[in-house]
Amino acid sequence: MFTELPFWPQEASTVAGSVDVLTIFLVIVAFSFSFLILLLILYFSFRYRRRPGLAATPVPTRLSLEVLWTAVPLGLTAVMFTWGSGLYMHNQQDPPGAMNIYVVGKQWMWTVEHLEGRREIGELHVPAGRPVKLILASQDVIHDLFIPAFRIKQDVVPGRYTTLWFEATRIGSYRLVCAQYCGTRHSGMIGNVVVMEPQDYQTWLANGADDPPAKSGERLFHTFSCAGCHELQASQKGPPLIGMYGKSVRMESGETVAFDDAYIRESILDPNEKVVEGYRPIMPTFRNQLNEDEIIQMIAYIRSLGTGDAKP
Amino acid sequence: MTHADVPENYLTASWGWRSWLLTRDHKRIALLYLISITLFFIVGGFFALLIRLELLTPAGDLVQAETYNKLFTMHGLIMIFFFLIPSIPSVLGNFLIPLMIGARDLAFPRLNLLSWYIYIIGGVFTLAAVVTGGVDTGWTFYTPYSSTYANSNVILTALGVFITGFSSILTGLNFIVTIHKMRAPGLTWFRLPLFVWAHYATSLIMVLGTPVLAISITLILLERAFHIGIFDPKLGGDPLLFQHLFWFYSHPAVYIMILPGMGVVSEIVTCYSRKKIFGYTFVALSSLAIAALGFMVWGHHMFVSGQSPFAGMVFSMLSFLVAIPSGIKVFNWTATLYKGSISFDAPMLYALGFIGLFTIGGLTGLFLATLAVDVHVHDTYFVIAHFHYIMVGGAVMAYFGGIHFWWPKITGRLYPEVWARIAALIVFIGFNLTFFPQFLLGYLGMPRRYHAYPEEFQVWNVMSTAGASILGLGYLIPIIYLLWSLRYGRVATANPWNAMGLEWETPSPPPETNFAATPIVKEEAYSYDIHT
Amino acid sequence: MSNAIVSTRTYVATFLLLLVLLAVTIAAAYIPLGRFNWVAAMTISAAKTALIASCFMNLRSSHRLVWIAACAGCFWLALLMILSLTDFWTRGWLLP
């Protein structure tokens, strides 16, 4: 019965090991202080238990002791802070050239859009040994993508994109859960991350049934007549979109903004927030007409029109 | 006993329900609070047992998902706003602060009664919400779920919590003015009992924190009524604004719950080891440090919520600073035991239990303040275990210790010592069995607020549920024998534990105006060395 | 010690000064100072508040403790604002 008592989660990503080492350090500190206090209490309780012939003798407050148990905790917490935030900064920084996958959380399921075309519900197939950057969007309330085996978690906030990256190291299937309460079937919003050998991943990707998001994005581009103003060559009404993805563009207000997913999404929903220099704020809003999946397909289409110099 | 020779005290000063419901005596108001918060404690505890029963099995088979979400929401709401926040301040604080500082009553007795009525009105609103279908947003009311998507009694519950907040403000305001303006002659700040220091720091938080909770709830009500987009991203709002406003109050609120407990423990540890507290000024000032720093750390609830990494670093650093004063207190309590003459009455068992469990609770808080680790353990059962170690292992244990320690002063009767020690041990064992496995569940990755969970977590959940039933039993025993002691307990003298403190220099139960003559204080607090 | 009695002349002087400050803040609003518009408006309002608090509310002759209570509210509000804005205004800083 005790053989498979779970004490420690699997380690299946590059950062898992470093987080576990820090956690073990914290456990050691916590355990030793708790044990110290427990030992002192037990010893004093036994040694100075009330019995005839033993009177309490006054003990003056010693400043040196007070300084000691202020300085030592300060020192330890300083170590914890620097180690913890340093590791956090490293773990949050997605390496360049990470493979982008779009994940949309909506009340009580995860839909995954691979740029190369596969669309999944509640499943996330990824190649081992390659950094993967998840771009997270929420259709309704705040969700949270949590993969315990990878030691990563990120809230999915409606109204903006948040990102999460990992590099899987071990083949296998690991649990993926929603960790921010999001309604009735919050506990049903569970899925699996399937880590595969890179070749198996390619073959799995190839025989996908549905067409890639870029193609459905192109269909949306025409059904919503975006081509009228943004048709592929330069036109006076809307700024051109070919080869723009990833570039930084000057705005009418003078600030330069990166032409990335967040900017495309904002310009679809609040078009006049940041207008490209030389153009007038005449674009209508498409809020409530495109859901998060369709916006992602539109972004995939714009990406497929060639990227500017900087990779996103 | 005939009416004639009934002793003259605050309980027998006047009779009839009007004398209770319209009383301005801080001691009677304390008893009114004692009865009402005990009822809420039982209701909240009942919900806790239902949650633990549901979690016996991985599948959600005891109640539906909807009901389970309502159960944990209402358990959180009732336990926090209607038991933990008022418990020690409104019962022990109301009763003892005027006695401890040699005053006849609090500065504003009418406001004190008004605070109890506001608490009851808020309680009625919340119980109405519970009875007519409950609320399923979690006690944190996160938007946009609570403001747009939830369709349970959010408005009714939010109103209940909004109203009860003012009861907390009035209590805090009353304490601050009383402690400043109405101390007995000779009672300087550094001769005050640490119980009073702790309540002074708690009152600062109640007064300065609660209004921000009130405004964040008002904004939810506006958002639900008019859909004006303050928290709705579709209309330009930012859900994180709600989280900032909510946690600006709700983190200091956890210090409202624990600081009074620390005050109680300081009183008990000194009395039962017959010694002055070790490092009086450090323990007193660390209460103020916790109250002040407590307002600067709320961002550690939002490390993975989309908050900027820069803010994460700032809040992480400040969160480590707030842990230092708590450490100072624990070390000073432990040092107080050194060279004492320690007896292990029930209050002392609760106090020693508090020191041990609060230490574990505080140290696991460091895991959550460490950015890289919080990414993994946030919103898992690790967090649940952490705050239950502080709330149940700390605040509730101190509350029970305080109730036992001052029971003779409040009721004039002694509780049965043997039963009290048994109950204390049962509570200690049941508590650890319930919540220690949850640390493991948390690190394994079991998310909180889950109606059904993957199979591999079942072992620890079964152990936790077993512990919960023992804990539930452990809490029932004191309620039974304390009620029993009202009638059959031995009559208490003015100072049964011959403890130090002005409250022990007046008969138990005290007369209506507390002291025949306003006492003059000539010596420091806890001068056990002078009077053996 | 009930608060000292303030002469009518002081009250009238304070009132007129407040009206002057009102005019100043409106005038300042029409001068395009860009970002500093906001700072100017807030400092003038703070000056008016200090005037009302010290003179009309008799803070000057009140117990030192009342001074602390008056400043506590503002200090805690500053805490709420500054620490909240460390999140909202630094979203793009350390990481994209």
Added chain:
Amino acid sequence: MTSIPESGPASVHASHGVHDHQFDDAAQQQEAATLGMWLFLATEVLFFGGLFTGYTVYRSAYPNAFGEASRHLDIVLGTVNTGVLLLSSFSMAMAVQSAQLGKRWRLLGFLTSTAVLGAVFLAIKFTEYVHKFHEHLVPGSQFVFAGPESPHAQLFFSFYFAMTGLHALHMIIGLAMLVVLMMMTLANRFGPEYHTPVETIGLYWHFVDIVWVFLFPLLYLVSR
């Protein structure tokens, strides 16, 4: 213990003002009341502070939308209102002074003028609200805002109505308390030794004026 004419737990409010039983003397009671009101004002600072924080966050997020929307507010009425409120604060201060000097009718006069000015403020505020209603600027379903950023402008007006509405509510409570003070003055309850309620409610009134002192520039003068 100093001997005080004990008259049971209830306080005796004879005209020369004996203090409540839990206080040692009248000065202590008056100091406690002042400190108590200032602490209550600290809670009000933080209560309004939540709204100010939200306003600051959204104003820095959508500067031009808020600037555009604030130009729809009537600056003349706003300025007049500020002047009215400053005047009411002046008259309240005079009322406190007359209470200290024990001049009963002068106290009644200044309390009345304060209440009247407060009512004038609310009347002006109400006309502004009616204007907004006709211009379809009240947030909600029928909110219409020309210009590019209608949702963010609606956010401005949500905060406009939330802040000024909460302020108006506090004004109404203040007016009610002024009426009570007037009745107590008529019943000759105040004298040079005992006028704590006048001072305490005076503090509250000045605080409500201070809130408007900050509201006016933030809402009306955003970017003229």
